[in-house]
Amino acid sequence: MASLGHDVVGIDVDEGKVADLTAGAAPFFEPGLAELLEEGVRSGRLRFAADPAAAAGAEVHFLAVGTPQSASGPAADLRFVDAAIDGLLPHLRPGAVVAGKSTVPVGTAARLARRIAQTGATLAWNPEFLREGWAVHDTLRPDRLVVGAEDTPQGAAAVDLLRRVYAAAIDAGAPFLVTDLATAELVKGAANAFLATKISFINAMAEIAEAAGADVTLLAEALGHDSRIGRRYLGSGIGFGGGCLPKDIRAFAARAQELGRGEAVGFLHEVDAINLRRRDRAVRLVVDALGGLVFGRRIAVLGAAFKPFSDDVRDSPALEVAVRLRGLGADVVVTDPAAIENARARHPQLGDEALRDADAVVVVTEWDEYRRELHPQHAGGLVRGRIVIDGRNCLDADAWRAAGWTYHGMGRR
Ligand SMILES: NC(=O)c1ccc[n+]([C@@H]2O[C@H](COP(=O)([O-])OP(=O)(O)OC[C@H]3O[C@@H](n4cnc5c(N)ncnc54)[C@H](O)[C@@H]3O)[C@@H](O)[C@H]2O)c1
């Protein structure tokens, strides 16, 4: 927003993050962000503060706090959203717009709209669709912008204001869709439910392919050429993780249940179950590849982040596979180009030396460093056993086999 010329203040209750950001350091790895941050701070258009009073008088307040899964069940925990509104209420001026970006259960926006109505400010819902690792690109060049507002003059004014805020993206071709509040919230939940379903669909096909001796990567390629289906999000392997898809499909199903329509999205429980089975399957493949004996064996796990171009290890399938192998008594060594510090902070018992003397190598995050740059001959010179388990179906199986490795994909020949 600052790079587009807006005057921006970022508020976070975490004073450590505020200090880092003020010094121009992003608290997470995100390609392209450091440059934008530095430029914003240097230009004076971007400041950070822990006190919501620093936001007093702003025209637009984006609300983007976390909505994690509740400790007690599948539903979203909205306490940070309500706390942020509590902090903001005394500082909202009449005519200001609060634009909700957090992923919330449908119905939340209407409730928050009532909470802020007394101030004369207006709530709009503007769900966020960015992908981690692509946040800069997805923010400046979004596939679409969705703004939900109430059908009132204040709602219409809020939509107009957000249209001006996003003028650069709209001019660059982003469709700008205006909806009611509930539809805007649902678009977000539905989008993530669809993406998760697509991934679990191909992973279900991987289970069948494995049983039938077929190859899921060729299947995905052939399916993907059908323009009605498309190739994206048909990447098979150990499945989806991260701070979004897993918690979001659970919260979506929980909210549908509250609305008395649980059966309409009953398939999301299956999507979740298929996804979690992939982690079990990866662990099993490693155990079987080692002849059933993992205790004391040295296993190199390549990847900790839930996906490449990210240092995020929230609900990372990669890290879970590593931790479970260690739980079986293996001597597990995890490496990752970006996420190793975050991984070690959560699981200090995981080491950081990788291939040397490994009895098996397990690829669980498809970083280019492993996909393209790790050569089977070179790796073969370091390990004790030439066994590779490709948890992301991302390696050139023929090249690894030609170098004398036993290659196991996930539903791949
Ligand atoms: N991470 C993504 O790629 C992504 C993409 C789209 C949507 N979302 C949604 O955006 C929201 C945030 O996700 P995230 O991954 O950035 O979460 P996060 O937990 O990494 O960050 C949330 C931040 O909010 C801060 N915070 C908590 N309470 C606050 C308060 N009262 N006032 C000010 N700051 C407060 C926290 O300190 C933290 O820095 C979630 O609803 C998520 O579902 C995330």
Ligand SMILES: O=c1ccn([C@@H]2O[C@H](COP(=O)(O)OP(=O)(O)O[C@H]3O[C@H](CO)[C@@H](O)[C@H](O)[C@H]3O)[C@@H](O)[C@H]2O)c(=O)[nH]1
């Ligand atoms: O074909 C694929 C594509 C992705 N994944 C996995 O799916 C997870 C999510 O990937 P991705 O969607 O790229 O990452 P996120 O940053 O979590 O983004 C998702 O979640 C965000 C938060 O809601 C949304 O804003 C985004 O639109 C949505 O893509 C990762 O573990 C990937 O490894 C696969 O297994 N196969």
